Amino acid sequence: MAGVPSLAGQPRVFLEHYLVMTREGIRGTELMQQVLKGVSDREIAAIARHYAALEPRAEPGPRDAALFERGRHVAQAHRCGTCHAPDYRGREQMPRLAGQREDFLLEAMLAYRENRRRGGDTIMAASLYGIAEADLKALAHYFAHLP
């Protein structure tokens, strides 16, 4: 759904961290905090295992070749793949970017850059510091169109 991230194929550790921190009210949206109220650690571990094992299925809109190329260039220049893995599938506590929704990625990056992502890792605010909005749009387009 618009603005809602895809969970399939996210690293298990990332999902566990996200779910626990959201349940504790440290991060996530109010809606997600409500959803996770009273969910046990065991259930969270099972949820994370379930989604991590699913095959991600990207459904991006039409691809703009120039924007895609610009995104690829910006991602390389900023070495996003050193943490998110060279194919951007994510690992450990680093989320998968490849095939994620474009609208969600852009909003997440804007929120990190403007320091309004609740409970967000400061490493990401630092990674995106000074990157122009047009380049963030290119990054979102690029990642969304990766397999």
Ligand code: HEC
């Ligand atoms: C030093 C390691 C590191 C680098 C370099 C890095 N990231 Fe991240 N990134 C993370 C971590 C860790 C998270 C999860 C942060 C959190 O929990 O708030 C994250 C989260 C994200 C998210 C949120 C995705 C989601 O599903 O919530 C986006 C988008 C993102 N990174 C994009 C980028 C881009 C674009 C670059 C390069 C400009 C980049 N990252 C470089 C470690 C890194």
